[in-house]
C-alpha cells in the first residue's frame with residue numbers, strides 16, 4: 001500500500017496528481033476485503049488495470065485506488081485459459097500464439113490488462129475480446145461474487161454492460177486451433193503497423209475518440225486541421241490524429257481542453273459529435289456504482 005502515490009506512474013499518459021492511497025491486491029479475496037472495508041468506512045474506492053485508457057485528474061484522487069496488476073494467476077486448459085484480471089493482455093496473446101492457439105492475435109499490441117480489455121471490449125485488426133470470452137467472475141456493489149456466462153452480459157463497440165456495475169476479477173477465454181507460424185507472423189506484422197502509425201515513443205492512451213458510425217475519428221480530426229496542434233503540453237499526434245500525446249508537461253486539464261475544443265470544432269465543421277473512448281477518472285468511485 002502506498003500513500004500520496006503519484007497517479008502519473010499508473011497511467012500510460014503519465015498524467016495525474018497524488019492518489020491518497022494506492023493498493024495492489026495480490027488475491028481476489030484481498031481485493032474483495034478491501035472493497036468491503038472501504039464500503040463500511042465510506043471511503044471512495046475505484047479500480048484500474050494498466051492505466052492505458054484513463055486520464056487522471058491533476059488534483060489527485062481521494063480514497064483508495066485499487067490496481068489489478070498483481071492479480072496475475074493463470075491456468076491453461078484445452079484451448080481455454082482462466083486468467084486473473086491483472087494479467088497483461090499482450091503477453092497472453094503472445095503466449096496463446098506460441099501454443100498455436102488462434103483468437104487473441106488482434107490483442108498483441110494492446111497495452112492493457114485482461115480485466116480492462118473485457119471492460120472496454122478492446123479490439124483491433126478486425127478482432128475483439130467479445131469473440132473469445134466464455135465467462136467472467138465479477139464483484140458486485142453488494143459485495144457478491146458472481147460467475148457470468150458470456151450470454152449474461154452485453155458487449156459492443158468499446159462497450160460492456162457491466163461497466164459501472166461490477167468489477168472483473170477473472171476471465172475465461174476460448175481459442176481455436178491455428179497455425180503457430182502464421183499467428184506469430186500476423187502478430188508481428190500488426191505490431192510493425194502500430195509502430196509505423198502510432199506515436200508509441202510518446203506517452204499516450206491510444207485512441208482518444210470512438211470512431212463514429214461509418215467514419216474514422218482520426219480522419220475527421222485531421223480534416224479539421226488538428227494534427228500537430230497543442231493546448232499546453234497536450235498535442236494531437238503528428239502520426240495519428242486520434243492520439244493525444246503528452247509532450248512532457250501535460251496536465252489533465254490540457255488534455256480535457258484539447259478534447260473539448262476538438263469536439264466543438266468537428267461538430268461545427270461536420271455536424272458529427274465525437275464521443276471519447278478514453279475514460280476520464282475525475283473523482284469518487286469508478287467501476288462499481290458511482291453513488292456508493
Ligand SMILES: Cc1cc2nc3c(=O)[nH]c(=O)nc-3n(C[C@H](O)[C@H](O)[C@H](O)COP(=O)(O)OP(=O)(O)OC[C@H]3O[C@@H](n4cnc5c(N)ncnc54)[C@H](O)[C@@H]3O)c2cc1C
Pocket residue numbers: 012047048049050051052053054068085109110111112113114115116117118119120121122123124166167168169198200204205206207279286287
Ligand atoms: C498505445 C496504445 C494503443 C492502444 N490500442 C488499442 C487498440 O488497438 N484497441 C483498443 O481497444 N484499445 C487500445 N488501447 C486502449 C487500452 O489499451 C485498452 O482500452 C485496454 O483494454 C485498457 O486496459 P487497462 O487495463 O489499461 O484499463 P485501464 O486504463 O486501467 O482502465 C480502463 C477502464 O476500465 C476499468 N477497468 C479496468 N480494469 C477493470 C476490471 N478488472 N474490472 C472492472 N473495470 C476495470 C477502469 O475502471 C477504467 O474505467 C490502446 C492504448 C494505448 C496506450
